[in-house]
Amino acid sequence: MTAALPAALPAAFKAADFDYGAIAPMLIVAGGAVIGVLFEAFLPRRLRHTAQTALSLVTLVAAFVVLVTVSAQESHRGFTLARAVAIDGPALFLQGTILAMSILGILTMAEKFGGKGADAFTPMGAAIPGSAHEAAALRAGLSTSDVFPLALFSVLGMMLFPAANDLLIMFVALEVLSLPLYLMSGLARRRRLLSQEASLKYFLLGAFSSAFFLFGAALLYGYAGSIYLPDIAAAVTTANGQLEGLLIPGVVLVLVGLLFKVGAVPFHSWTPDVYQGAPTPVTGFMAACTKVAAFGAILRFVYVGAEANRWDWRLGVIAVAVLTMVVGAILSVTQTDVKRLLAYSSIAHAGFILVAVMSFDRTGVAGTMFYLAAYGFTTIAAFAVVSMVRQGGSEASHLSQWAGLGRTHPVVAGVFSFLLLAFAGIPLTSGFAAKYAAFAPAISFGGRAGVWMVVIGVIASVVTAFVYVRLIVLMYFTDPPVGEPVVAEVASPFTTAAITVGALVTLVLGVLPAQVLDLAEQSSQFIAK
């Protein structure tokens, strides 16, 4: 067994190198999260919502500013923390995207709609739904302000995920980002049972997928004798044919763990249930940011660790990509709940992004990253709009309740229609530029399989476009339902800002995508040695 160990083992023990500058953004987020926990413990209840919101925003903005500063300096690029973390172009680009989106996410979570605490979250997560305990908490005006530190911890995991250069750190990041999300999914104020069910399902299936990931990591360690991705790659290229039986299952199982997080078919089943049950701002946050982080990890694993033997396993991932696009598109047709509809749409989008990943070229990396940025901003804005549309005080998530919204609330319906058109990939929205950026590399570098994936992707886009346009038609050309009117709540400046920024980014990336595309292309080189 020792014969297979490469020369990469350190010759002698030496202290790990810490490039504090390079990891400063993550440290800031971690610090902010810890302070948030202290706030929760020591601040009086009435101050917590405001203080936590402010702290989260300040933390994220500071981390973003530091990140931009750091990324301008070449000296901070490279491996750090004993090669466990790689700070390179893709890591910086994706971390920046995650930070920018989580700022919008926090803004939507802080929405109160005139209540005492954050509107989307239950006053007391620990109370049994419908119990007297819960009613008392509601009367007392309690609020769940601990979602903010939870979100920050999750952001920390997300930032670490695409930068993880070894499989253990990747696993740690995976869990750091997932555990807070499991909790946050169960904290919806209304339809508590659905929310708790979503939380439990997400947790169980997430644990299941983590097991696959760990198993795969163990197999790869057995094969390469190292958990560092560059070392695994080196072991593949210098392979002498021994232990081949460990390599392929190892790659596949690690990928299964990662593909679960992006909601690729057949590991997608949690997506609609969780998206529907989770508080809507959390859904938006997780749909956008988790996808960015998980695809970042997939990119690094595939391009740094497993690229050399891609011919052995790529067909499996191609099949997953095709299935994801087709199943996501087809199942979105019969959805009757707007959150579930967006969930299936996010599944289909994961398939489109996989097409770009499977091109195995730098432009594919750039296309993936651009797609993630474009899709994320649109998604957060879309879920923020969903959280505004209500009937009798609770969210009107059934599609029939959206009928005629274009007549009663033209602005809200107009913005939502625009975001839907972006999902459909109509020109002059970011969706079109993103689809182009994702599909072009697949055509150029993906070979015949790439071309076929794009053909299927375009057909799937047509099917999803039908779904979105049908919703637009419903909003504009159908009479509003009788009974209690469906209204779009007047949102605070927070939500309004989130929607405005999301919609503006959607527009700008659609009309003038060149700068962000350039940035993505400049940032598309992984460091592998």
Add this chain to the structure above:
Amino acid sequence: MTTLQPLAAAVTSEPAAAHAATGITAYAWLLVALPALGAAVLLLGGRRTDKWGPLFAVAMSWSAFVVGFIVWIAMLGRDGESRAMHLDLYNWVPAGSFQLNAGMLVDQLSVTFVLLITFVGSLIHVYSLGYMEHDPDKRRFFAYLNLFVAAMLLLVLADSYLLLYVGWEGVGLASYLLIGFWNYNPAYATAANKAFVVNRVGDFGLSVAIMIMFAAFGTVTFAGVQEASGGAGSGVLTAIGLMLLLGACGKSAQFPLQSWLGDAMAGPTPVSALIHAATMVTAGVYLIVRSNFIFEGAPNAQLVVVIVGAITLLFGAIVGCAKDDIKKALAASTMSQIGYMMLAAGLGPVGYAFAIFHLVTHGFFKAGMFLGAGSVMHGMNDQVDMRRFGGLSGAMKITWATFGLGWLAILGVPPFSGFWSKDKIIEAAFIGEGWRPWVFGGAALIGAGITAFYMSRLFFMTFHGKKRWTDDVHPHESPLLMTVPMMVLAVGSALLGLVLSIGGTFSSWLEPVVGGHAEGEHPVLPVPVLITLTLLLVAGGVALAWLRYWRDSVPETAPTGSLLTRAARRDLYQDDVNEAVFMRPGIHLTRALVFADNRGIDGGVGGLAALIGGTSSRLRKLQNGFARSYALTMLAGVVAILGAVWVIQ
């Protein structure tokens, strides 16, 4: 193509003739901007502008005239060769190696048009204040009028074919909107559609011409195309010329695209006067004259222009003899008069100046007569049937007098305007060798005689003879707001020709743009003989009309008439031909396509949608909500992928 590339690169420089605009001319963009602002304010302002909107539109139109007037005066202050100025606005189409600036060419030709459009246009704006007084939608009407003026000015001021095309489409749009202004009447809406569709055919020609220019020369500016056309083959130039002519035929209602003009009279009468008589319909003539450098190199295309002009002038004249609707008769006359202009424009340098000259005088007298017709309708409960007019000279003295001056002008009676312009065209048509002068000159000569007949018929049936009024009408003179513009135009009809032709003022004014009249070219018949012949024919036409429509009584309902009369009443079966050749096969084709679409494509699409929906419903059952089933799905997926990868290996 490769040999043309250096040429294309060489012609991007400015033409030597046009200097960069300075002084007031640098503000020539205001000409377009002011009426465009008026249209924007009225359309965007909505009902809030109802009260002051029409007056604002009138003010914008007059301001454009003032700017145009000052630009003209400034131009007069310079000597002939340095009068043309070029105004660069901004980089419009920055497409790699193809760069196109939006710019304005302010030269003698465009300023002539600017003065005609803004002056006549502003007068008609004023007239409309009276004519449209009681219309609930008059704000919209004035917005469209301003839009038209802006687009028309853009058309004549553009320095490239592409910018001209923008104005070209703009006037088409304004014309469409105004013809269908009373679109609650289905017939009027149909008329608007007809005008639009026929114009599309012409616009298609113009756009193809621009594409050929771009492909062959790599430039679409007037200056660039002029320079490149010097070295181009006659095949390319002929193709461009014929396509330009197709565009001109659509816009100017020339044969074979003339069928829309008669129906266009559905629009309010001021519209007929401004757009469908004085300005827009003459855009085709402008296009041909502006493109003189292309037609100089393409004699065949030039010949086609002359033929089209000759056919149309006779066609319009014949149709005009049979129409009982006063506006349609005037429309036929417009068509015929533009035929004269086309004919002149096709004759080359001997005719360009006279084409434009006739265009200007015609703009005055025809607009005046249309306004007169509007005034008559105003006093006659909006009736248009001349068989129910008669003897109106007593009731409407001002209208009678102003209309009379226009009538004398179009007849070509000296010393009224039409004599100076039309007679020159007839003379020019007789210049040349072989059969051409005899055929084209003869057509122009005979046309003058028929014109005299049908215009006199119109004049006598309306203002003289017995009163054949319906019982409920009480003819009265129109308000001053309407009659003053008519008087101004009547003065123009009477004197403009004389003033502009003293010492060949107008020809020498335009000479730097369209080239001069070479010495030594004489008509095949001596000029005095031609003038005498023309006047004799005119007198004959008037006399015949006098006999039949003044002295004899006119039946109140139209008699069956001869075969020719019946044909002329139906526009010489133009609509029937269009219907048989284009519309019916088109409808059958559409029906076949609809059938194929319903059965084949929709069936396919519907089936596909049903298939996807069915699959979706079935797949949905897998999403049963049980975490155990989800976990099983995942496990099955992992096993399947591992199995597949293992098999492939």
